């Protein structure tokens with residue numbers, strides 16, 4: 001399912017003194033099966049854009065095409081549930097959405113809202129709780145007795161159990177430990193690869209953007225300022241810093257090496273293996 | 289939807305109402321609440337309404353904005369209006385539909401009660417819209433100060449109030465956020481049978497309460513860590529200044545009270 005934003009503008013509290021334009025004139029397309037990273041400095045409108053992807057917000061001008069549905073500014077929309085079933089959102093700090101007595105019930109909540117039978121929902125809960133790296137026993141516990149990291153995983157499992165076609169992630173790993181972060185991202189990436197799940201990822205981590213995304217969209221002060229492959233984007237460190245962003249660790253390391261060695265590699269490398277290969281080639285096979 | 293609610297919010301601006309002493313504004317609002325009950329006929333309400341509109345006008349806030357920001361309250365007022373129309377059983381019959389009859393007195397009562405309600409809501413909103421929570425607290429504490437002699441916890445009361453006011457917008461934002469998160473999980477609060485809609489509130493209320501308690505606990509800890517020990521021996525950074533305009537404002541209120549009681553008792 002493709003999702004396409006067309007000249008989307010959104011003002012919070014439109015028509016009141018608190019009116020605030022959060023994004024304007026943002027257009028981009030996420031094709032089926034793609035992984036798109038949305039990056040930008042804090043307050044640049046990333047979360048606002050994400051809310052448009054399953055019609056939780058309606059643009060104040062412009063339109064959003066989600067599969068065969070179009071959500072247009074100024075038009076009343078009915079029956080948005082099918083959209084929400086196809087596009088699952090994991091919010092920033094999703095642990096806040098837990099409410100049931102047990103983890104099991106909480107994970108079943110989403111699927112059952114979309115008409116999945118209780119039995120099937122329970123099966124899914126058992127499956128997804130393992131996928132997010134927790135054990136099955138936790139299903140009987142109260143979500144409020146869990147640690148922050150565990151709550152986060154449960155909340156993510158709750159969204160995944162809806163088995164959406166498109167997965168939208170708003171900084172899903174913020175506040176997790178480094179290993180949990182890696183595990184989580186790898187799990188998402190595996191879903192993306194194995195199930196051809198379309199993925200849209202908001203992140204502050206340039207490494208994640210470089211590692212996982214097919215395409216990166218950069219927002220700056222509510223406007224889209226760049227769209228392209230990670231390789232394209234990260235070769236221009238100067239422009240990135242103008243937008244309050246940095247380059248991945250590897251690229252910085254590459255620049256340091258280049259400065260030390262006194263010569264340049266032909267292009268930037270986005271992983272340490274690529275860098276090693278490229279560098280040994282340059283120094284004529286004598287690896288460093 | 290939540291972001292439009294202005295209940296308990298402060299709008300920074302520089303008007304004569306904004307600059308008034310919070311003590312004066314507090315006295316003003318409480319006195320107004322008492323005075324409005326003096327009105328007992330359409331003319332009196334008319335005068336009170338003009339007085340209220342003039343106050344709003346001086347604050348630079350538009351009535352349209354007030355109404356759009358207080359939508360839920362408006363619905364409540366409309367509801368009381370309708371109830372009043374149907375329940376009063378006095379005076380001339382205006383409309384007889386067989387199953388229900390509307391009396392003249394009913395319409396009169398409905399108009400007066402909803403106007404009173406509306407004016408009260410406008411005036412109290414005007415207080416919170418033009419006064420920062422912190423000055424409301426300062427004002428209240430200073431007004432209640434004499435009661436400290438009889439061991440009345442003035443400081444604590446003021447603090448509680450300011451914390452409550454401070455967290456209204458936060459709670460609104462949070463409600464909005466959690467509502468969106470649950471909607472993304474297929475909860476539907478705006479359609480379907482009433483039973484389902486009520487059920488859909490649970491996933492909203494529970495996280496809201498859990499967060500509120502957690503936040504209260506965190507706040508208490510943070511205050512303790514920073515050595516908070518009540519109002520004892522505490523000096524103030526912001527000093528309250530009573531100006532001539534504050535006296536004037538209260539003076540106009542006395543005039544209003546005079547006119548309304550004249551209309552009620554002598555006319």
Ligand SMILES: Nc1ncnc2c1ncn2[C@@H]1O[C@H](COP(=O)(O)OP(=O)(O)OP(=O)(O)O)[C@@H](O)[C@H]1O
Nearest residue numbers: 012020022040041042043044045046047048049291
């Ligand atoms: N509910 C709201 N009401 C009013 N303004 C808002 C609201 N939510 C966000 N904004 C404003 O919209 C702008 C964009 O916010 P948004 O949350 O989309 O940023 P973000 O890129 O997700 O930031 P972060 O990286 O910190 O999550 C900000 O300037 C913010 O102040």
Ligand SMILES: [Mg+2]
Nearest residue numbers: 046047092170
């Ligand atoms: Mg955000």
